[in-house]
Amino acid sequence: xxxxxxxxxxxxxxxxxxxxxxxxxxxxxxxxxxxxxxxxxxxxxxxxxxxxxxxxxxxxxxxxxxxxxxxxxxxxxxxxxxxxxxxxxxxxxxxxxxxxxxxxxxxxxxxxxxxxxxxxxxxxxxxxxxxxxxxxxxxxxxxxxxxxxxxxxxxxxxxxxxxxxxxxxxxxxxxxxxxxxxxxxxxxxxxxxxxxxxxxxxxxxxxxxxxxxxxxxxxxxxxxxxxxxxxxxxxxxxxxxxxxxxxxxxxxxxxxxxxxxxxxxxxx
Amino acid sequence: xxxxxxxxxxxxxxxxxxxxxxxxxxxxxxxxxxxxxxxxxxxxxxxxxxxxxxxxxxxxxxxxxxxxxxxxxxxxxxxxxxxxxxxxxxxxxxxxxxxxxxxxxxxxxxxxxxxxxxxxxxxxxxxxxxxxxxxxxxxxxxxxxxxxxxxxxxxxxxxxxxxxxxxxxxxxxxxxxxxxxxxxxxxxxxxxxxxxxxxxxxxxxxxxxxxxxxx
Numbered sequence: 001x002x003x004x005x006x007x008x009x010x011x012x013x014x015x016x017x018x019x020x021x022x023x024x025x026x027x028x029x030x031x032x033x034x035x036x037x038x039x040x041x042x043x044x045x046x047x048x049x050x051x052x053x054x055x056x057x058x059x060x061x062x063x064x065x066x067x068x069x070x071x072x073x074x075x076x077x078x079x080x081x082x083x084x085x086x087x088x089x090x091x092x093x094x095x096x097x098x099x100x101x102x103x104x105x106x107x108x109x110x111x112x113x114x115x116x117x118x119x120x121x122x123x124x125x126x127x128x129x130x131x132x133x134x135x136x137x138x139x140x141x142x143x144x145x146x147x148x149x150x151x152x153x154x155x156x157x158x159x160x161x162x163x164x165x166x167x168x169x170x171x172x173x174x175x176x177x178x179x180x181x182x183x184x185x186x187x188x189x190x191x192x193x194x195x196x197x198x199x200x201x202x203x204x205x206x207x208x209x210x211x212x213x214x215x216x217x218x219x220x221x222x223x224x225x226x227x228x229x230x231x232x233x234x235x236x237x238x239x240x241x242x243x244x245x246x247x248x249x250x251x252x253x254x255x256x257x258x259x260x261x262x263x264x265x266x267x268x
Numbered sequence: 269x270x271x272x273x274x275x276x277x278x279x280x281x282x283x284x285x286x287x288x289x290x291x292x293x294x295x296x297x298x299x300x301x302x303x304x305x306x307x308x309x310x311x312x313x314x315x316x317x318x319x320x321x322x323x324x325x326x327x328x329x330x331x332x333x334x335x336x337x338x339x340x341x342x343x344x345x346x347x348x349x350x351x352x353x354x355x356x357x358x359x360x361x362x363x364x365x366x367x368x369x370x371x372x373x374x375x376x377x378x379x380x381x382x383x384x385x386x387x388x389x390x391x392x393x394x395x396x397x398x399x400x401x402x403x404x405x406x407x408x409x410x411x412x413x414x415x416x417x418x419x420x421x422x423x424x425x426x427x428x429x430x431x432x433x434x435x436x437x438x439x440x441x442x443x444x445x446x447x448x449x450x451x452x453x454x455x456x457x458x459x460x461x462x463x464x465x466x467x468x469x470x471x472x473x474x475x476x477x478x479x480x481x482x483x
Contacts, residue, residue, distance in 0.1 A: 023436060027431070027432045037402055037405065038414060038415075044411055045411050
């Protein structure tokens, strides 16, 4: 009834015009709604991007703290080994050398003194190896060479090390230390899993980058399979630490032929 | 012959062609059913025109086509909502309600007119369904690039068409009155031409996006 009365009050021409206007408004409204959804979606994208950046920054900060704490602990243990146990062993060595005994006992005491002397030497080397900051003081190349000397002593590996670095930048000592720890982890992986006989290590320095290249002739693996099986051999950790320094981490492995790993970090 | 090629039919035919090219190899049955639906739209439109040319009423054809239209769009909305854990019971309830309203109107007007009230009711429900889909998209934490997101463009087309046709549906009885027949016919005709172009443009774009994302 209301509609009929409404019809009667206005002419048909006016009503049709009204319908046309209503339809036009009904078309404009969804248009604005869609524009609003687009804008909101863009805002959402920006928000998600920011959230992702924050998450990444937080993860990197966490990793940085972990590395710092780890370094600190290693340094403390290295210090304790050197200062306490080292001192005790030195005292033992001195005590042994001061004992005056008969011919039969002297031989045994000399053997004990020699063993103690070797233990002191080993302990010093271990302590030095653990104290990365101390080791890296000279240069990254020197630290790697020291690590390889340690390796050459015990195991039968054909090791080739090339140091193409020209100079150390003291401001980047932390980066060098992390690079050195990465090298230690890569080397440890090779010793544990690769069954290699030959290891080739190269460090290069360009104007902007410091690169470490490690190649072995071990059994190799299929990277995708390892990652899928969650058995990443600490590759994820290596990758994370590299990205912490805004660097690039690449790995190529062929089953039966070996593995190449390259780590490059900005260094200018 | 040229009477068969109006703005509506040409738009529908182009959309059908795009759907066949883009969705022929699509694995999703809901998307593939658009080809069949658009084919039926084109056939109904052609039969409707030929009946009109023979001066026979064609409202029965369009009235019964409402059932197919409602089923297709409702099923597609169900497919979209399914991602957000909606149950099939809601779809069956809605389709049951629609059939009830549809039959009630047919019996009320003794099968002698187009079921315009059911069409208006269906339009309102589809507008609400489209708006609800937008709410789900906005609430979803997963980000989607809406510029090229096919379901979004299907829903945009549906919203434009059913929201825009509300005024025409509400005043349908008046627009059929003889007094204003010629003027109202042109108003309705132009309105539905614009709405159809909008609907099928959005759908065609959605099909192209779907095709490009599949390949």
